[in-house]
């Protein structure tokens with residue numbers, strides 16, 4: 001990037017600690033055990049009632065519940081294999097991807113029982129999700145990649161309206177919007193600055209990207225990744241040197257690397 005832009009790696013104040021994938025992994029294993037026990041409990045409770053209607057109904061319910069639990073278990077195996085770096089068959093990767101999105105709400109509840117901070121779980125979820133997306137080695141054309149960033153990345157005092165059109169930014173260097181605009185122009189990918197989840201969903205619906213690179217806080221990234229699922233999305237946590245939702249920043253190197261990883265022809 002041009003020297004006129006902020007120095008690479010600058011803006012680490014407010015940076016978040018590196019998340020650990022194993023936290024989310026441990027929570028979804030516990031969630032799987034709970035789901036298995038609940039499934040068994042449901043089957044046991046409904047057994048007699050169903051058996052009085054038909055001999056086959058308990059078998060059908062048992063078969064369906066077992067199939068769901070086995071699919072989730074295969075997903076967990078896929079996550080473990082991918083995280084440990086073993087070559088993971090795509091069927092396991094697909095199940096792993098669905099499993100983390102399916103079990104996320106349960107993992108949060110399990111985390112509450114163990115008094116684990118929600119943001120830590122969200123960071124770990126994002127790390128696991130990013131890892132799985134990268135393992136799938138998805139490549140898209142530049143015009144099919146969307147970089148989404150929240151409005152709070154804009155310098156609070158800036159008068160330019162960039163949520164309708166990011167190119168209204170004058171690239172003055174006072175915030176990262178100019179850097180992002182410069183970067184996305186260089187690679188020919190889409191950039192949208194959005195005021196919230198509703199606008200983000202609208203942009204995704206309009207542009208119909210094949211992959212999304214989202215910059216946001218823990219809460220917005222986790223909900224965003226689940227919202228756009230099964231669209232592949234890489235999440236990059238923003239930096240909040242002045243607290244949440246005000247003059248936030250992002251590591252441009254990370255954004256550039258993620259763009260390169262997604263592009264079929266990454267050369268500028």
Ligand code: SF4
Pocket residue numbers: 154155158159160162169170171172173174175176177178179
């Ligand atoms: S870089 Fe763009 S958005 Fe940021 S303060 Fe300057 S003109 Fe405004």
